[in-house]
Structure formats: C-alpha cells, structure tokens
Amino acid sequence: MCRASVLAATSYRRRWKCRTQRLALWSVGLLALLSSTTACSGAPAPPPAAEVAALQWDSVLSMARGTTVAWRMWRGDPSINAYVDRWVAPRLRDRYGITLNAFPGQGPEIINELVVEREAGVSGSADLVWINGETFSNLRAEGLLGGPWAHRLPNAVLVDSASPVISRDFEQDPAGYESPWGRVQFALIYDTVRTPEPPRTFAELADWIRAHPGRFTHDQQFTGMTFLKMLMYARAGGVEAFQGGFDEARYRAGSARVWEWLDEARSSFWRGGEAYPPGVADLHRLFANREVDFSMSNNHNEVVTKVRQGILPPTARALLLRDGTIANSHYLGIPYNAPNPAGAMVVADFLLSPEAQLEKLRPEVWADGTVLDVERLPPRWRRRFAAAEADPRSLPRDSLARYARPEVAPRYHERLSEDWRARVRRGP
Amino acid sequence: MRSRLRLLMAGVVILSAALPFAVLAVGSVAGEWRWPALVPSAIEGDAWTATLAGGTRLGPALLYSLALGLATGVLGTCVALPVGRAIAELHGWRRHLGAGMVFLPVAAPPIALGTGLQLTSLSVGLGGTFQGVLLAHLIPTTGYLSLFFVGILSVWDRRAEDEARTLGANPRQVLTRVTLPMLRPSIAAAAALGFLISWGQVPLTLLVGRGRVPTLPLEVFGYVQSGQERFAAAGALLLALPPLLALGAARLAARDVDVVPV
Amino acid sequence: MRRSWKGLAAAGVVAAPVGVGVVYAAAAAVGLVGVSRPDGASGQRVARVLAEPAVWESTLWSLWVASASTILAGAAALGTAAVFRGPGRLDRSARSAAVLPLPIPHLVAGVLGLLILGQSGLLGRAAYALRLVQAPADVPALVYDGWGVGLILTLAWKEFAFLVLVAWSALAERGAALEEAARTLGASPGQTFRRVTAPVLLRAMLPAGVAVFTFILGSFEVAALLGPSDPLPLPVLTLERYTDADLGRRSDAFVLALLGIGLAALAVGGHEWARSRWPDLEG
Numbered sequence: 001m002c003r004a005s006v007l008a009a010t011s012y013r014r015r016w017k018c019r020t021q022r023l024a025l026w027s028v029g030l031l032a033l034l035s036s037t038t039a040c041s042g043a044p045a046p047p048p049a050a051e052v053a054a055l056q057w058d059s060v061l062s063m064a065r066g067t068t069v070a071w072r073m074w075r076g077d078p079s080i081n082a083y084v085d086r087w088v089a090p091r092l093r094d095r096y097g098i099t100l101n102a103f104p105g106q107g108p109e110i111i112n113e114l115v116v117e118r119e120a121g122v123s124g125s126a127d128l129v130w131i132n133g134e135t136f137s138n139l140r141a142e143g144l145l146g147g148p149w150a151h152r153l154p155n156a157v158l159v160d161s162a163s164p165v166i167s168r169d170f171e172q173d174p175a176g177y178e179s180p181w182g183r184v185q186f187a188l189i190y191d192t193v194r195t196p197e198p199p200r201t202f203a204e205l206a207d208w209i210r211a212h213p214g215r216f217t218h219d220q221q222f223t224g225m226t227f228l229k230m231l232m233y234a235r236a237g238g239v240e241a242f243q244g245g246f247d248e249a250r251y252r253a254g255s256a257r258v259w260e261w262l263d264e265a266r267s268s269f270w271r272g273g274e275a276y277p278p279g280v281a282d283l284h285r286l287f288a289n290r291e292v293d294f295s296m297s298n299n300h301n302e303v304v305t306k307v308r309q310g311i312l313p314p315t316a317r318a319l320l321l322r323d324g325t326i327a328n329s330h331y332l333g334i335p336y337n338a339p340n341p342a343g344a345m346v347v348a349d350f351l352l353s354p355e356a357q358l359e360k361l362r363p364e365v366w367a368d369g370t371v372l373d374v375e376r377l378p379p380r381w382r383r384r385f386a387a388a389e390a391d392p393r394s395l396p397r398d399s400l401a402r403y404a405r406p407e408v409a410p411r412y413h414e415r416l417s418e419d420w421r422a423r424v425r426r427g428p
Numbered sequence: 429m430r431s432r433l434r435l436l437m438a439g440v441v442i443l444s445a446a447l448p449f450a451v452l453a454v455g456s457v458a459g460e461w462r463w464p465a466l467v468p469s470a471i472e473g474d475a476w477t478a479t480l481a482g483g484t485r486l487g488p489a490l491l492y493s494l495a496l497g498l499a500t501g502v503l504g505t506c507v508a509l510p511v512g513r514a515i516a517e518l519h520g521w522r523r524h525l526g527a528g529m530v531f532l533p534v535a536a537p538p539i540a541l542g543t544g545l546q547l548t549s550l551s552v553g554l555g556g557t558f559q560g561v562l563l564a565h566l567i568p569t570t571g572y573l574s575l576f577f578v579g580i581l582s583v584w585d586r587r588a589e590d591e592a593r594t595l596g597a598n599p600r601q602v603l604t605r606v607t608l609p610m611l612r613p614s615i616a617a618a619a620a621l622g623f624l625i626s627w628g629q630v631p632l633t634l635l636v637g638r639g640r641v642p643t644l645p646l647e648v649f650g651y652v653q654s655g656q657e658r659f660a661a662a663g664a665l666l667l668a669l670p671p672l673l674a675l676g677a678a679r680l681a682a683r684d685v686d687v688v689p690v
Numbered sequence: 691m692r693r694s695w696k697g698l699a700a701a702g703v704v705a706a707p708v709g710v711g712v713v714y715a716a717a718a719a720v721g722l723v724g725v726s727r728p729d730g731a732s733g734q735r736v737a738r739v740l741a742e743p744a745v746w747e748s749t750l751w752s753l754w755v756a757s758a759s760t761i762l763a764g765a766a767a768l769g770t771a772a773v774f775r776g777p778g779r780l781d782r783s784a785r786s787a788a789v790l791p792l793p794i795p796h797l798v799a800g801v802l803g804l805l806i807l808g809q810s811g812l813l814g815r816a817a818y819a820l821r822l823v824q825a826p827a828d829v830p831a832l833v834y835d836g837w838g839v840g841l842i843l844t845l846a847w848k849e850f851a852f853l854v855l856v857a858w859s860a861l862a863e864r865g866a867a868l869e870e871a872a873r874t875l876g877a878s879p880g881q882t883f884r885r886v887t888a889p890v891l892l893r894a895m896l897p898a899g900v901a902v903f904t905f906i907l908g909s910f911e912v913a914a915l916l917g918p919s920d921p922l923p924l925p926v927l928t929l930e931r932y933t934d935a936d937l938g939r940r941s942d943a944f945v946l947a948l949l950g951i952g953l954a955a956l957a958v959g960g961h962e963w964a965r966s967r968w969p970d971l972e973g
Contacts, residue, residue, distance in 0.1 A: 070640070072639060075650050076650045076651065076653050076654030076656070077654050077656070078478070078484065078651075078656055078659055081484075081485075082478075082483060085483075086483065103639045103640050103642070104639045104646070104650055105638070105639040107933075108932075108933035108934070108935070108940075109639070109933070111937070112932070112933075112940070113638055116546050116547050116550055116555075117550060117555075119547055119723055120547055120550035120551040120555075121551075122550050122551070122553070122555070125555070125556050125638055125640060134935045138935075138937055141937075142937075214827050220919055271831065271834070274836075274920070275831075275834040275835070275836075275918050275919050275920070276834075276919045277834070278914060278915070278919070279653065281653060281654050281655030282655070284655050285655055285657075285804075285808075286810070288462050289462050289463040289808075289810030289826060290462070290463050290810065290825070290826060291463075291809055291810050291826045291827070309656070309658075310458075310459045310460050310470070310472055310658070311655060311656070311657075313460075313462065410935070413935065414935045414936045417935060418936065418939075422744075425919050425920050426744060426920055427920050434773060434774075434780065435780070437769075437770070437773060437774075437784070438774065438780050438783065438784040438787075441770060441774075441784045441787050441788050442783065442784065442787040444791075444847060445787040445788060445790040445791055445851075446787065446790070447806075448791065448794065448799075448802045448806075449790070451802060451805055451806065451812065452798070452802070455805065462810075463810040463814070463815060463818075463826055464815050464818040464819070465815065466812065466815050466816065466819055507704075508704075510700065511700040511701065511703070511704055514696050514697040514700040514701075515697050515700065515701055517697060518694055518697040518698070519694075521966070522694045522697065522698060523697075524962040524963075524965065524966045525698065525701070525962075526697050526698055526700075526701040527701075527962060527965075528958050528959060528961075528962040529698075529701035529702060529704065529705040530701050530704045530705060531897075531900075531901075531958045531961070531962075532705045532708045532954070532955065532958060533704060533705060533707060533708050534901055534904070534905075535900070535901065535904035535905075535908075535954035535955070535957060535958050536708050536711065536904075536908065536950075536951050536954050536955075537907070537908025537909070537925060537928075537947065537950040537951065537954065538908060538909065539908070539910060539925060539928055539929060539932070539943075539947060539950070540711050540712075540715060540908070540928075540947035540948070540950050540951045541707060541708065541711045542711075543711070543714065543715065543718075543932070543943070543944065543947060544707075544710045544711035544712070544713065544714030544715060545707060545710065545711065547714060547723075548710055548714075567707045570704050571704055571705075572901075574700075574701070574704055575897065579897075583864070624792070624793055627793070627795070628793075628794075628795030628796060628797070630795070630796075630797055630911055631909075631910070631911075645795055645797060648795075648797060648798065649797055649911075652797065652800075652801055652915070657801070657805070660801060661801075664794075664795075664798040664801065667793075667794070667795055667798060668793055668794050668798070670793075671792070671793025672790070672793055
C-alpha cells in the first residue's frame with residue numbers, strides 16, 4: 001500500500017508540475033506576443049528636421065495635421081504642467097489638429113536616452129526636448145540634434161534676437177538647432193519680514209553671513225552652482241573676464257577667488273558648511289521653515305508662483321545682487337531621430353506666438369519671461385505684456401536688465417561643479 | 429507591570445503606523461504649514477480638486493499602476509511557482525546555488541539592473557512601453573516570488589495528498605480538492621506581494637519606461653523632486669490606499685508568508 | 691540528474707537579467723559602449739574610480755546605514771513578534787497596525803522622514819511647542835547628518851513592517867507546532883526558546899534580513915532625500931555620476947554599479963553559505 005501511494009504521489013506530482021510548467025509557458029508566450037506587436041510595427045524612417053524645415057510652412061502645417069507630438073520636458077511644477085496640458089494642448093488640437101503628449105525627462109536624462117537610442121539603432125521617442133546650456137552643448141557635440149530649423153518658424157521674426165541672453169546659449173550659437181522659449185534671471189529669495197535690509201552685493205552678503213551664522217546655504221545642483229559662477233564673475237573681473245570660450249588659466253584664477261570667499265564665509269554657513277541641501281526644492285523648504293534666511297532661483301519670478309502655491313511665505317521676495325546676476329534662456333530642440341519633426345516645429349512656433357508667450361508670463365500661470373521683443377509687437381500686445389509684468393512681487397524690468405549678465409561657456413559650469421564637489425563638499 | 433509594558437509597546441506600534449497616514453492626509457490639504465506650526469494655518473484643496481477634475485495625472489496614473497501591478501502579480505506568480513518548485517526539489521549545493529541565483533535579481537541595485545535593461549528593452553522595441561516596464565518589474569518580482577515558493581514548497585507536507593489518494597481520490601480530485609485549496613493562500617499572498625513590488629517601483633520604471641510610462645510613483649517622484657509637498661502627499665495617499673486593500677487580502681494568507689521582502 | 695539540471699536552468703532564467711546588467715555595465719565601464727564616444731576597451735576608468743577615496747567612503751557609509759537599519763528593524767520586529775503573538779484583542783490590533791506601513795513605497799517613506807525628522811519638521815515643532823527649543827537650529831540634526839540617523843530611522847521604520855510580518859508567519863507556521871512538540875518532550879520554557887523559537891525565527895528572518903540589507907544598499911530614493919552631502923550614499927553617488935554634466939564622467943557610474951552588484955552578490959553568497967552549514971530543521 002505504501003509503495004502504491006508513493007507511486008501515485010510521484011505521478012500526481014509530475015502532472016501537477018506539468019500544469020504549472022504549462023502555465024509558465026503560456027505566460028512567457030503571452031509576453032512574447034505582446035512584445036512582438038510593438039517590435040514589428042517598424043515604420044519608414046521620418047524625414048530629418050532640416051529637410052522638413054526647407055518646405056513651405058503650409059506644407060509643414062499639413063504634414064503636422066493629425067499627428068502626435070511627444071515632448072520630453074521637466075514635469076515637476078504643477079503650474080507649468082497646467083499651462084502645457086490645459087492651455088497649450090487644447091489649442092494645438094483645435095487649431096493644428098496636433099495631439100500633444102508631454103512626458104517627463106530633463107537635461108542629463110535626455111542625453112542618456114538619445115545615446116541609448118543611437119546604440120540600439122531605433123527611432124526616437126521624443127519629437128521635442130526642453131533644453132539649454134550644457135545639455136545643448138553635449139547634444140550638439142554628440143550630433144544628437146536635428147536641424148537647422150528654428151529660423152524657419154514664422155514667429156521667429158518676433159524674437160528679441162538683439163539680446164545676447166537669447167541669441168547666445170551659454171556663448172553658443174543656437175544655429176537654428178534650438179528655438180528660444182523663455183528667459184529667466186537668477187535671483188536670491190529673502191523674506192521682507194525676517195530680513196528687512198538684505199545685503200545687496202557679494203561683499204555685503206559675506207558680512208551678513210558672518211554676522212548671522214547658520215542662516216545661509218546653497219544647494220548642490222544647478223542653482224547652487226550658478227550662484228558660485230556669479231560669485232566668480234563678481235570676484236574676478238566680471239563676466240567679460242570669462243567670455244570667449246573656456247580658458248584653463250582664467251578658470252583657475254577665477255575659481256581660486258571663489259574658494260577664497262567660501263573659505264572665509266563657509267564656517268558660518270548652515271550646518272557649518274558641512275552639509276548642503278540636495279536640490280533647490282530642499283533649499284526652498286529650509287527657507288520656508290526658517291532654517292535659513294535665503295533661498296535662490298534661476299527664475300527671478302519663481303518666487304511669485306511659489307508664493308501662490310503656498311510653498312514660500314507670502315512675504316518672500318526676489319533680490320538681485322548688484323554685482324550682476326546671470327540671465328539665460330531656455331530652448332526647444334528636435335532630436336536627430338524625432339519621428340515627427342513637422343509637428344514639433346508647429347508646436348515650437350505656436351509656443352513663440354505672442355498669445356502663448358503672454359499666457360506663460362502671467363504670474364498666476366507660470367511667470368516665465370518672454371523671449372519676444374515686446375517693443376516690436378503691435379500696441380495692443382505691448383499693453384498686455386506690460387500689464388502682465390506689473391505684478392508688485394515681480395522685479396521691475398529695468399533693474400533686471402541693468403544687472404543681467406550672460407552665461408559663459410558650459411565648461412566653466414562643469415569645472416566649477418566638479419571642483420566644488422572635490423574641494424568644498426568633501427571637506428578638508 | 430508586564431501588561432502595562434505591553435500596552436505601551438502596542439501604543440508605540442499603533443502610533444508609528446497611524447501617524448504617517450495622518451501626516452499625509454493633513455499634508456495633502458495644507459495651504460501653509462511651516463515652522464513652528466504643528467497643524468496647517470490654512471487649508472488648500474487644490475491637489476484633490478485638480479486630481480478629481482483631471483488637472484493632474486494622478487488619476488490616470490493610478491489606473492495605469494493598478495493594471496501594471498495586477499499583471500506583474502499574476503504573471504510573476506505563474507512563472508515563480510514552477511521555478512520555486514524546481515529549485516525546492518534540488519538538494520545539496522545545487523539547491524543553494526539555485527536559491528542564490530534567484531536571490532540575485534532581488535538583491536542587485538535597481539540602478540545597476542536598469543541601465544543594462546534600458547538598451548536591451550530599446551533594441552527589442554519594448555523601451556517606453558507598458559510591456560517593457562511589465563517585463564522589467566517581473567525581474568525582481570519573479571526573484572522574490574521564486575524564493576517565496578522555494579520556502580513554501582520545501583516544507584510542503586505531501587501527506588495530505590497521499591492520504592487523499594489512499595482514500596481513492598484520482599489525481600484530478602487531489603489537485604482540485606487538496607493541493608490547490610492548500611496552496612491557495614500562498615498563491616494569493618504571492619500575487620499580492622508581486623503587486624506591491626511593482627506598485628512602489630521607481631528606478632526600473634524610470635529607466636525602461638523612459639518617462640513615457642506614467643505610473644503613480646513616478647508622478648509622486650516628480651512632485652517630491654520639485655518640492656510640491658501638497659501634491660506629493662495626495663499622490664502618496666493614493667499610493668497607500670489600494671495596497672492596503674491588497675494587504676487585507678494578503679493577510680488572509682499571512683501565515684504562509686516567508687521570504688517576501690517588499 | 692535531469693531534475694537538478696532543470697532546477698538550475700529555471701533559476702538561471704530568473705537570474706539572467708542580472709547577467710545582462712553586469713555585461714552591459716562591464717562593457718560601459720571599460721568604454722566599449724556608453725555616452726562618451728567609445729574608442730576601444732581600457733581599464734583606466736575602473737582603476738581611476740576605484741582609486742578615489744570618496745568611492746570607498748561612500749561604500750563604507752552605505753554599508754553602515756544598511757547594517758544599522760536592518761539590525762534595528764530586525765530587533766524591533768523580533769521583539770514585537772514575540773510580545774504580540776497571542777490571540778487577544780491587543781495582540782491582534784498591534785499585529786494589524788504593525789503591517790500597515792507595508793504598502794507605503796520607499797519614496798513616500800523618505801518624504802515622511804523629511805517632514806517629521808527634519809530640524810524644522812514635526813518632531814522639532816513638537817519640541818518647540820513644549821518650549822524645549824527656540825529655533826530649528828536647536829533641534830538635533832537628524833537629516834543630511836553624518837551618521838545618517840534620520841535615514842536609518844526612516845528605513846528601519848519602513849522595513850519593520852515587512853520583517854515583523856515574516857517573523858509572525860514563521861512563529862504561526864512552524865514555531866507553534868515545534869514549541870508544542872518540545873514542551874511535550876519535557877523542555878523547559880528557556881530551552882524551548884533557545885533550541886526551538888530562536889532558531890525558527892532566525893531561519894525565517896535571515897533571508898528576509900539579507901533582502902532588506904541589499905535593498906537598502908542599492909536603493910537611492912530615500913538616501914537622496916535624507917542622506918548627507920559628504921560622504922554621498924553609494925547609490926546617490928552612482929546616480930550623480932550617471933547624470934554628470936561632464937559626459938566623460940558618466941560612464942564612472944557603471945564602475946559604481948558593478949561595485950553595487952558585487953556587494954549584493956557577496957551578501958547573497960554569504961547567506962547561502964551560512965544556510966548550507968545549518969542542520970536541516972524541517973527534515
């Protein structure tokens with residue numbers, strides 16, 4: 001009896017195993033089927049952006065009609081998302097028959113994605129990317145952008161191309177490989193109640209920091225490094241000393257002055273300069289909760305939207321240092337392997353229209369600066385732009401212009417971050 | 429004395445479990461909530477109204493993540509059950525080797541896994557697709573669940589099956605009346621845990637989904653990165669609630685849970 | 691013979707993606723593929739990255755955090771499981787509450803850690819309300835701190851739910867029956883605990899503990915939110931290099947990824963080796 005039951009058990013177990021194995025086979029087969037449906041849907045290669053740009057604009061519009069534009073962009077701010085999803089997207093659908101699909105991804109990710117796509121030899125996943133500075137430089141160096149196309153956009157004539165902040169992206173000529181979208185300027189953020197008499201220069205800031213130990217810091221990413229770059233301009237002969245491409249000797253002399261300033265002030269930083277908030281969002285949190293008395297932003301108007309969102313206190317204001325603050329623009333590019341360059345161009349053109357630029361500028365929307373030459377617009381547009389800029393919390397246009405300094409070659413930014421990480425963040 | 433200590437311990441356990449949910453609930457409607465305020469000084473419901481009105485992607489992302497999690501749980505269980513069975517039948521060093529191998533996808537850093545998978549998934553046309561991310565989520569999931577079934581089936585008591593057979597049951601009856609009912613709690617627990625592994629996943633979704641697969645954790649990740657605490661808290665609550673239901677299901681079978689880290 | 695081949699093949703299929711990851715990372719680390727234009731294989735990058743003291747400080751620091759949080763969570767789980775294993779109402783409430791955080795993703799746990807443990811967080815505000823402190827700076831620094839206290843507490847809290855579930859399952863499934871048997875054979879309560887309860891728990895908790903340890907070692911979400919800037923936690927350092935503005939440094943991330951996989955493989959191998967030396971309890 002015992003033997004019989006063992007035999008029966010073995011045969012049963014085999015059957016049971018067969019069933020589970022069949023189940024596994026089915027699942028694997030199902031997955032293979034799922035994957036083959038996507039793998040086999042290879043379409044003919046789309047025309048490159050430069051080719052599309054050579055066409056009449058009407059042909060571009062008709063090519064774009066009925067298509068989807070995939071836009072890879074930073075998606076971290078609900079205000080920006082609302083502008084893109086609820087204001088831009090419906091208008092593109094109604095007027096141009098374009099479906100806009102914005103999905104997240106910023107600078108370094110965009111480069112890594114495109115490099116991997118090139119290695120895999122597949123068609124691109126994005127038609128439009130939101131870029132500037134070092135991302136643009138890296139994409140161009142790797143040949144990952146399509147173009148030139150930007151000068152062909154009908155609205156490109158409205159752009160304030162006389163401004164070096166717009167016509168040069170970190171000293172680089174966009175050369176038609178990216179189209180300007182918005183313009184911002186670096187500002188410190190302070191609380192008018194806590195600091196009624198804020199410092200106005202880097203020298204005053206250093207005194208203030210030493211007089212108020214533990215109340216100042218900067219973040220470890222882009223915004224913090226821009227702050228240090230401004231410090232370098234201010235302490236080593238102004239932005240002019242660093243213009244005309246990267247120069248090792250000038251960098252060494254300039255960065256030495258930065259380390260000098262930091263060595264004097266750093267022990268009075270938040271946490272004695274031994275820890276830094278990871279990103280600028282964390283710095284905002286420290287500022288809002290009174291751990292520090294200053295925050296900072298690459299966008300002089302960010303304080304307006306962040307106050308409205310309740311992230312910063314209502315008494316927070318932007319502050320420009322008189323030594324000069326860095327102004328730069330952000331742009332839209334079309335990857336070399338974009339499936340739909342025509343649609344991407346139509347979207348980029350619409351985003352340059354006075355209507356779209358004005359909406360974006362409004363403090364209750366995004367408060368992103370315009371790249372258009374407002375003076376050249378018809379009077380009714382000029383009035384509207386002036387009204388949108390009149391928010392009491394925003395900085396006046398003339399003082400922005402007075403203190404604006406352009407960006408220099410991206411290599412300065414790279415080296416400054418690298419050396420800050422090795423010399424300052426690592427500690428003695 | 430002892431019972432008072434127990435009461436204190438229970439209080440700590442319950443508080444530490446409930447407090448975070450309370451913080452998230454309050455945080456999702458906090459207009460101004462800054463030092464030194466213990467409770468918000470203003471209420472702002474925009475995170476929820478925007479979500480309900482379709483102004484955020486939290487709603488669609490929730491449905492997307494649910495589908496992804498359910499598929500991962502079911503498929504992961506289907507693959508892991510026979511794998512676990514096969515390893516459980518090994519002996520000696522082979523068994524340890526087998527268990528160690530399925531442990532690897534669980535232990536390997538997701539960033540390290542994801543960067544390699546990024547290229548592979550793109551080459552076969554799965555980058556940025558639901559199926560691609562599903563396959564990526566299945567990697568740690570099948571690892572976890574295989575270990576889980578190795579644990580269950582190593583101590584699998586075959587006497588009940590044998591007895592049923594001696595009492596005259598045919599193999600089919602043994603399967604439907606004895607084996608599956610006995611294993612059902614484990615299978616349910618495995619599916620629920622597979623769901624959870626997919627549900628909280630960030631790095632693999634980021635790298636294989638390439639930003640185009642809009643799962644709920646990625647939406648929350650975006651809000652966290654940009655300091656949008658109210659929206660992040662609302663998304664976090666949406667992340668916590670469905671699995672609590674799944675957890676309820678898993679707890680019915682909790683006695684079978686073995687090697688299933690989440 | 692055939693059966694053993696099948697079992698290992700099945701395990702191989704499940705482990706294969708790790709192999710893909712290792713091969714790709716190795717190729718990228720020596721410059722065969724990757725962001726900076728490949729110009730032939732070279733071990734220079736590997737040597738340079740492994741010669742950086744910062745890399746090893748990050749590794750040691752991450753090992754410290756992973757060990758400390760695993761041990762803390764494990765000890766708390768053992769204690770809770772042993773105390774609340776009965777059928778009473780208090781036991782059942784404690785059991786239900788303890789596993790509630792299980793479905794909270796690590797990312798959310800990190801945010802909670804920041805909101806509660808930061809110097810201006812809820813804990814600090816409670817201290818202010820009790821007039822223990824005047825300003826956030828008076829509150830001990832638990833986040834971005836050198837020892838990673840806030841990070842460890844947050845991770846331990848998150849993993850506690852999982853470990854306590856494992857512990858209870860083990861006690862309910864095997865522990866009770868084996869303890870009963872031991873008592874029937876005349877073992878004293880102390881002997882029962884030493885010879886039966888403790889080994890049963892250890893066996894169930896060890897693989898779970900190893901999984902928690904390796905998970906913490908490799909996950910970046912919480913570490914990026916709560917970790918210090920010096921040393922950077924290893925996964926955060928890996929990601930920082932992977933997104934470096936200097937394209938030439940991006941492939942450094944693959945050397946660090948290999949280091950991470952190597953540490954995980956060591957932990958798994960060590961665990962299997964330890965298990966192979968135990969007597970078979972189940973028979």
